[in-house]
Amino acid sequence: MDDKEILAHIDELIQTEHDLRAKLASGEISSQDEHERLASAEAALDQCWDLLRQRRARREFGQNPQDAEVRPVSEVEGYRQ
Numbered sequence: 001m002d003d004k005e006i007l008a009h010i011d012e013l014i015q016t017e018h019d020l021r022a023k024l025a026s027g028e029i030s031s032q033d034e035h036e037r038l039a040s041a042e043a044a045l046d047q048c049w050d051l052l053r054q055r056r057a058r059r060e061f062g063q064n065p066q067d068a069e070v071r072p073v074s075e076v077e078g079y080r081q
Contacts, residue, residue, distance in 0.1 A: 003055060003065075010048045016041045043073045050076045 001009075017038060024034040047070055054068035 001051075003052060006048055006052050006055070010045060010052075013041050013045045013048065017045075043077065046076045047071065047073060 020029070020034050020038050020041070023029045024031060029037075051068055051070050055065035058065045058068055
């Protein structure tokens with residue numbers, strides 16, 4: 001996956017967040033369903049942003065960005081921003 005593909009996936013996940021909030025507001029889904037699905041989308045977003053940062057850092061320091069790996073949710077969720 002290259003940077004453009006990662007950014008496209010980030011855009012998709014952001015749209016998913018917006019769609020879930022709209023569905024909750026219109027009563028199409030329950031707040032519990034929205035919360036569960038939103039948590040999943042947010043975790044995937046954190047992983048994507050982390051992967052993109054890894055790739056950029058590797059590129060900046062002359063390393064191969066393809067060597068960056070998706071880290072587990074448990075790891076990326078614990079980062080301080």
